Amino acid sequence: MTLALAIAHHRFGLGPRPGDLTDRDPEAWLLSQIDPAAAQVSGGSLNSTKDALTDMQGLRNHRAALRSGNLGPEAQAALETMLNASRNSLIQDVRTRTEHGVRTAAPFAERWTRFWANHFTVAATRAETIGLVGPYEREAIRPHVFGRFGTLLEEAVLHPGMLFYLDNHRSFGPSTRLAKRLGRSLNENLAREVLELHTLGVDGGYTQVDVEALARALTGWLPFQPMSLRRKMTGKDVFVSQAHEPGAKTLLGKRYKRDGAGQVKAMLADLAEHPATARHIATKIARHFLSDTPDAGDVAALQRSFLTSGGDLAALAQTLIKRPGALETPFQKVKTPEELMLATARALGPQAAFSKMQRVVQGFAQRPFGAPSPAGWPDTADAWMSPDALAKRVDWASSVARQSKAKPDDFVAAALGPLADDSLNLAIARAESRAQGLTLAIMSPAFQRR
Amino acid sequence: MLTSRRIFLAGLGAATVLKSTGASRAAGPRPKLILIILRGGMDGLTAIAPITDPHINTLRPHLVPKNAIALGGGFAAHPALKTWAGWAKGGQAGFIHAIAGPYRDRSHFKAQDLLETGADAVPGRDGWLARALERRPGLSALSIGPAQPLILKGAQNASSWSPAVVAPASDDTLMRLASLYADDKLLRAALEKAVETNAVAGEMGGAMRQGGFGAAGAIKAQMAGAGRLLKAQDGPDIAVIDIDGWDTHGGQINRLGRMLTALDDGLATLKSELGIMWQSSAITIVSEFGRTVRDNGGGGTDHGTGGLALLAGGQIKPGQHGDWPGLSSRALYDNRDLAPANDMYALFSGLLTDLYGFDSADLRAVFGPLTPRPISIAV
Numbered sequence: 170m171t172l173a174l175a176i177a178h179h180r181f182g183l184g185p186r187p188g189d190l191t192d193r194d195p196e197a198w199l200l201s202q203i204d205p206a207a208a209q210v211s212g213g214s215l216n217s218t219k220d221a222l223t224d225m226q227g228l229r230n231h232r233a234a235l236r237s238g239n240l241g242p243e244a245q246a247a248l249e250t251m252l253n254a255s256r257n258s259l260i261q262d263v264r265t266r267t268e269h270g271v272r273t274a275a276p277f278a279e280r281w282t283r284f285w286a287n288h289f290t291v292a293a294t295r296a297e298t299i300g301l302v303g304p305y306e307r308e309a310i311r312p313h314v315f316g317r318f319g320t321l322l323e324e325a326v327l328h329p330g331m332l333f334y335l336d337n338h339r340s341f342g343p344s345t346r347l348a349k350r351l352g353r354s355l356n357e358n359l360a361r362e363v364l365e366l367h368t369l370g371v372d373g374g375y376t377q378v379d380v381e382a383l384a385r386a387l388t389g390w391l392p393f394q395p396m397s398l399r400r401k402m403t404g405k406d407v408f409v410s411q412a413h414e415p416g417a418k419t420l421l422g423k424r425y426k427r428d429g430a431g432q433v434k435a436m437l438a439d440l441a442e443h444p445a446t447a448r449h450i451a452t453k454i455a456r457h458f459l460s461d462t463p464d465a466g467d468v469a470a471l472q473r474s475f476l477t478s479g480g481d482l483a484a485l486a487q488t489l490i491k492r493p494g495a496l497e498t499p500f501q502k503v504k505t506p507e508e509l510m511l512a513t514a515r516a517l518g519p520q521a522a523f524s525k526m527q528r529v530v531q532g533f534a535q536r537p538f539g540a541p542s543p544a545g546w547p548d549t550a551d552a553w554m555s556p557d558a559l560a561k562r563v564d565w566a567s568s569v570a571r572q573s574k575a576k577p578d579d580f581v582a583a584a585l586g587p588l589a590d591d592s593l594n595l596a597i598a599r600a601e602s603r604a605q606g607l608t609l610a611i612m613s614p615a616f617q618r619r
Numbered sequence: 620m621l622t623s624r625r626i627f628l629a630g631l632g633a634a635t636v637l638k639s640t641g642a643s644r645a646a647g648p649r650p651k652l653i654l655i656i657l658r659g660g661m662d663g664l665t666a667i668a669p670i671t672d673p674h675i676n677t678l679r680p681h682l683v684p685k686n687a688i689a690l691g692g693g694f695a696a697h698p699a700l701k702t703w704a705g706w707a708k709g710g711q712a713g714f715i716h717a718i719a720g721p722y723r724d725r726s727h728f729k730a731q732d733l734l735e736t737g738a739d740a741v742p743g744r745d746g747w748l749a750r751a752l753e754r755r756p757g758l759s760a761l762s763i764g765p766a767q768p769l770i771l772k773g774a775q776n777a778s779s780w781s782p783a784v785v786a787p788a789s790d791d792t793l794m795r796l797a798s799l800y801a802d803d804k805l806l807r808a809a810l811e812k813a814v815e816t817n818a819v820a821g822e823m824g825g826a827m828r829q830g831g832f833g834a835a836g837a838i839k840a841q842m843a844g845a846g847r848l849l850k851a852q853d854g855p856d857i858a859v860i861d862i863d864g865w866d867t868h869g870g871q872i873n874r875l876g877r878m879l880t881a882l883d884d885g886l887a888t889l890k891s892e893l894g895i896m897w898q899s900s901a902i903t904i905v906s907e908f909g910r911t912v913r914d915n916g917g918g919g920t921d922h923g924t925g926g927l928a929l930l931a932g933g934q935i936k937p938g939q940h941g942d943w944p945g946l947s948s949r950a951l952y953d954n955r956d957l958a959p960a961n962d963m964y965a966l967f968s969g970l971l972t973d974l975y976g977f978d979s980a981d982l983r984a985v986f987g988p989l990t991p992r993p994i995s996i997a998v
Contacts, residue, residue, distance in 0.1 A: 556813035567788035601659030601866035
């Protein structure tokens with residue numbers, strides 16, 4: 170039982186904390202976390218989407234005023250403060266997210282949440298998204314990860330963070346007067362990624378015609394009102410009908426007559442239930458939690474669950490946990506750098522120097538909210554276990570170990586329990602220093618894998 | 620500060636120091652103690668080989684260094700220690716062979732904990748150097764590295780500093796990982812390739828991982844930082860530097876050669892950073908224990924007993940100090956280790972006495988019932 174529990178903690182969670190490897194039913198423990206409340210994160214004064222957009226609007230107004238020369242010298246200082254505001258809110262979100270990962274007693278809910286946040290990546294890699302990535306994850310992703318996939322899809326795709334990240338704020342219905350006045354046209358970036366990454370998958374059977382149709386339906390979903398409309402950003406109500414390409418559109422052979430804001434929602438609802446989407450999601454789930462080369466039976470079972478439940482993500486999580494072999498070794502996957510950092514911090518206990526640890530891990534790997542592309546962080550070992558990556562992991566582990574006062578034996582008992590084999594115990598007993606023993610424990614196959 | 624220095628001198632108990640240098644040193648800068656701890660158990664018989672001992676070539680035929688630098692008295696330094704050997708010849712470096720604390724059971728962790736807390740069986744709660752600082756509130760200490768070592772635990776007047784670069788994991792750690800990865804094809808392949816790439820880059824003079832797998836860069840950065848900080852106005856009196864990677868169970872010739880080279884380069888850096896402070900410095904390099912006299916059949920040696928202390932700096936009396944038990948089968952400890960002929964705590968006591976004027980009451984406050992007769996190593 171303890172072995173299965175240790176496996177559950179590593180494969181489906183974020184690694185055990187001291188005392189977590191007690192005698193309890195691993196499956197029941199995982200199932201108990203399939204609960205929308207368990208996927209929430211709380212942190213004192215985090216910005217909402219509305220706050221972030223208000224800040225951005227304030228910045229735009231202030232800049233315009235500065236340009237017109239109406240303001241005194243103190244206005245320049247105020248500009249600096251405003252510029253820093255979004256960055257500071259990002260720092261708050263990174264800290265809250267990391268501490269939640271280190272402390273949460275529902276680590277499966279957190280892993281599941283992070284899977285979906287990665288599936289619907291919005292990265293803080295452009296000025297407009299810096300202040301929005303945190304609110305996006307907390308408002309568009311977390312509340313819906315155990316709900317219907319269709320809801321999650323709509324919330325994610327139409328959130329201002331995503332609209333900025335994938336250029337929908339630059340996309341205007343080509344035949345609209347607004348587009349002509351602003352010299353704008355269609356931008357298909359978001360539409361293409363919705364089909365390729367979020368729903369059907371690259372081989373999901375769509376064509377360029379479908380991309381354009383979805384892009385046209387998405388026009389009007391602007392994260393703020395264009396300046397020329399002389400209206401302010403309105404927060405969540407982000408549809409600007411003057412920018413929307415009017416008329417019926419055909420996606421995947423189906424005609425969507427109803428126009429306006431609801432048009433793309435109807436398209437997304439159908440995409441959410443498409444068999445290709447089910448296969449794409451099932452494959453990604455199996456690849457993330459079970460194996461880089463997932464077993465066909467696992468993928469088929471997840472796909473069936475997704476289709477028969479109408480995209481019920483709670484049912485999907487249950488199916489995953491109940492797969493034969495889900496709580497057995499061998500581990501097939503390598504932890505990502507972020508997972509490694511969190512698992513190490515969790516095992517070392519709350520006194521560990523998270524921020525230091527994180528600073529180092531950021532140097533070699535996954536900056537929170539910093540995925541390199543809309544496809545999110547890669548999810549297979551070839552991306553994370555190159556010779557250079559391994560060298561950096563060893564250096565990182567060694568530096569963490571040197572800063573820690575933890576005894577290697579305690580770490581192994583807390584973090585691995587029955588997963589520690591004789592060769593690891595022997596290597597630790599023979600280590601030349603505590604720090605080396607701890608380095609070896611962190612770098613052991615049992616701890617590197619999941 | 621000078622006032623407190625005089626107070627120390629007034630309390631001096633060890634006649635040797637008072638007679639020879641007490642008066643003159645009172646006017647100069649306060650002495651600097653730089654304590655370097657080599658973790659893992661350095662093979663002292665490789666670093667300073669007793670080349671004329673009749674048994675060495677039969678006991679460890681493959682581990683006697685070639686081209687060793689003769690030091691006189693039957694000893695020769697490993698060629699990697701060329702800087703240190705130059706100092707020894709110039710009268711500014713010395714050594715004590717066959718030295719050990721009271722512990723005999725050969726566990727790294729325990730031996731290090733005892734060495735640092737100044738205990739014999741159960742590690743103490745605080746470091747002996749911290750207790751020493753308590754006796755001389757005017758003194759301050761600094762540890763070089765990310766975490767404060769046990770030797771300074773409990774000290775009020777101690778800080779720590781570490782180079783900005785992440786010190787890379789040691790060669791030794793990588794070797795141990797290789798054996799952990801025996802059954803994990805993916806991790807093993809990545810590790811092998813990483814080591815290989817790094818070695819090639821090193822040979823070609825290319826950019827290696829920060830400091831390289833050999834850790835030479837990291838050691839140099841530690842030494843440079845220590846030297847600069849010690850030399851600074853109001854800098855610390857004492858520095859403690861940790862260097863990992865001395866547990867050579869296999870591949871000893873190459874690995875120890877690289878480590879000694881890195882140490883020697885680091886010492887050269889330390890001296891140049893210390894500048895004129897070199898004259899006031901006593902560099903003391905110790906390890907938790909020595910290694911078996913015989914090689915273990917795997918190109919290495921196992922945990923032993925009697926080790927080596929290397930000394931350098933303007934304050935050091937040159938040559939060999941203490942007793943030399945020899946390598947005859949009668950002399951070996953447990954028929955395997957260099958005998959512990961000299962007491963590590965006597966060396967530490969000697970340093971405190973010579974440099975900071977500790978008397979026997981001071982020493983008892985530091986080492987309690989284990990207080991030895993100090994070995995005097997200062998000029």
